[in-house]
Amino acid sequence: MPDDRQRSRLRSDERRAQLVALGVATLVDEPLEDITIDRLAAAAGVSRGLLFHYFGTKQGLHEAIVRTARDAMLHATEPRPELEPLARLDDTLRRFVAFVAEHRGTFHALVRGASAGDADVRALTDEARDENARRVIAVFLELGHEDRPLLRSALRSWVAFVEEMLDEVPTHDERSAVDLTALLVRSAVAVVGALDATD
């Protein structure tokens, strides 16, 4: 059983996590730069001092919010290693499309709003693009494509293409989600095909 100090620590961690979750929820309708210590404290009904205690600065608060939103996205789209490469890409993108459909405001903020702001916040969203690039690069290496800088750059750039598509193209129903997923898979294959014609 946890002792008193552990219990108090758990409560503190939970409280912090609740504040971050409220920040992420706020991100749905509001750009990151509008989320301040003052406003989040008011919305949560806690003191500004408590937010300063947890996050130090507005910057620290923003980093915590973006990191949590980003990790939720990466977790929801974690590739299933047991699938064949292209089926794995399709499965990952299908869950990406579903994530964006459910959390459109948050995703928009991650892709657009948070790529604004300060360098530390931007580094967090860049890491997400890097991780998505690693995932799709692994797919094409497994398919037998040669590992070279141009393949890596093209697939990292393709992730930028996907981010824009997900941000722009609404999916109203299961059918449109399936179509968008299939289009994104084909576009990855097409970009790699355009690359192979280079040599």
Next chain:
Amino acid sequence: MPDDRQRSRLRSDERRAQLVALGVATLVDEPLEDITIDRLAAAAGVSRGLLFHYFGTKQGLHEAIVRTARDAMLHATEPRPELEPLARLDDTLRRFVAFVAEHRGTFHALVRGASAGDADVRALTDEARDENARRVIAVFLELGHEDRPLLRSALRSWVAFVEEMLDEVPTHDERSAVDLTALLVRSAVAVVGALDATD
């Protein structure tokens, strides 16, 4: 002949343009957010007051710098209407590749740094992406593709792909510039092909 007031106005416009040009040049090695009224005044050897007179605020200065850099890029890559659609796309992209090779720091700032910062500055770089999207959409409409939202979204997203590629892939010589251009043209065709398979 210009009268005194016109001459004085001309000198004032020129002086402002020179300060903006110095700002654009600074953008080559420094992120936009580091360019302040104080530092630009010191670098130009003019008073802070003069910069405030021309630009009002640091924000106004940033907007003037980004607008000038962006317009230079759009001007350097203006499509030649006399060319056939795909030849025009190739020609435009070739000049885009050359522009980035010559002004890599500025381009990086336009794509990455300036997409940070405040909403007004971001709107300027968004307009550049819109213009580049319009140009490539015109190419594919002329080639006979149906005008539909998905085509427009895919080509606008392809512009994001191109921006990343240009930012990431160095071109050392004429040959690598030609190869990169050809790859970008093929990738546009490939993405549109992936789209047509959707129906």
